[in-house]
Amino acid sequence: MTESISTSSLLSESSTPPLRRIAIAGASGRMGRMLVEAVREAPDCRLAGALDMAGSNAIGADAAAFLGFTSGVSIVADLRTGLKDAQVLIDFTRPEGTLAHLAACRELGVQAVIGTTGFSDAQKAEIAEIAKDIAIMVSPNMSVGVNVTFKLLEMAAKALSTGYDIEIIEAHHRHKVDAPSGTALKMGEVIAGALGRDLKDCAVYAREGITGERDPSTIGFSAIRGGDIVGDHTVLFAGTGERIEITHKSASRVTYAQGALRAVRFLAGQKAGLFDMFDVLGLR
Ligand SMILES: NC(=O)C1=CN([C@@H]2O[C@H](COP(=O)(O)OP(=O)(O)OC[C@H]3O[C@@H](n4cnc5c(N)ncnc54)[C@H](OP(=O)(O)O)[C@@H]3O)[C@@H](O)[C@H]2O)C=CC1
Numbered sequence: 001m002t003e004s005i006s007t008s009s010l011l012s013e014s015s016t017p018p019l020r021r022i023a024i025a026g027a028s029g030r031m032g033r034m035l036v037e038a039v040r041e042a043p044d045c046r047l048a049g050a051l052d053m054a055g056s057n058a059i060g061a062d063a064a065a066f067l068g069f070t071s072g073v074s075i076v077a078d079l080r081t082g083l084k085d086a087q088v089l090i091d092f093t094r095p096e097g098t099l100a101h102l103a104a105c106r107e108l109g110v111q112a113v114i115g116t117t118g119f120s121d122a123q124k125a126e127i128a129e130i131a132k133d134i135a136i137m138v139s140p141n142m143s144v145g146v147n148v149t150f151k152l153l154e155m156a157a158k159a160l161s162t163g164y165d166i167e168i169i170e171a172h173h174r175h176k177v178d179a180p181s182g183t184a185l186k187m188g189e190v191i192a193g194a195l196g197r198d199l200k201d202c203a204v205y206a207r208e209g210i211t212g213e214r215d216p217s218t219i220g221f222s223a224i225r226g227g228d229i230v231g232d233h234t235v236l237f238a239g240t241g242e243r244i245e246i247t248h249k250s251a252s253r254v255t256y257a258q259g260a261l262r263a264v265r266f267l268a269g270q271k272a273g274l275f276d277m278f279d280v281l282g283l284r
């Protein structure tokens, strides 16, 4: 009898995923709000903190007020207050904000899932340094579809390595502040890597005036900004007599938020280190 009770209690404990206490930076932003909603709906996650910039109208408001709910978590500007109850921070803000948040995460032993784009090389090196002390997952795009697209591009670039001009075209909403998108740059890195090139040496980010003929070794980028486009990316392999286009289109930010929660669950087993969505999705 005793044995059977303890067995069933062990079973129910092991089948319940551990609760993850999550803080969200940029809580009133487009992704921040999407994440507040996703955390609210995930049975294994709990909102444990919400951050925004000092001076933001959102400071002091309940993080879920925009949904018509009360979460009991107020949006604060003070990093220590916002992180004190959290195991992991999800950050979709701006590079300078993310770096400040990561410094606090390192101090407090809080893990981080970073979706922010637009980091400089120096800022990326800083993140790698911090990841020696805490577990960090950083990815310019957390949708499963985009990460599978990276893999397709690797294969396509290898198979189309000569005779095809490569152009990356992305389109985003009018509020986006960085260009090309982090995803487009990552696509360029994946393709350049597959071709044995360094993107720094072969990227062409703008064309105007008398540009001369296209250099076949280059990878061109074009960025469109307008309206409420969530995020479209096309890689064009233009040959003679044919062209191949690999396109991903996001119709909702939900996929990014769900990807971020997958990353949160993945990090639960990690002590320190720098990871990306290939690690989270088992695509490496
Ligand atoms: N990896 C991925 O899958 C995705 C990445 N992104 C990236 O996420 C980032 C945010 O995108 P989005 O939500 O659309 O942007 P928003 O502008 O809607 O939200 C950004 C949030 O961060 C806050 N913020 C701005 N600057 C700072 C700072 N220096 N320190 C702290 N907080 C700051 C803003 O506050 P305030 O409003 O007061 O300025 C706002 O709450 C971008 O870099 C974007 O490219 C977006 C979607 C998917």
Ligand SMILES: O=C(O)C1=N[C@H](C(=O)O)C[C@H](O)C1
Residues within 6 Å of the ligand: 117, 140, 141, 172, 176, 180, 181, 182, 183, 184, 230, 231, 232
């Ligand atoms: O700013 C956005 O919106 C997006 N940013 C990311 C990027 O820069 O690649 C991801 C997605 O495209 C949406």
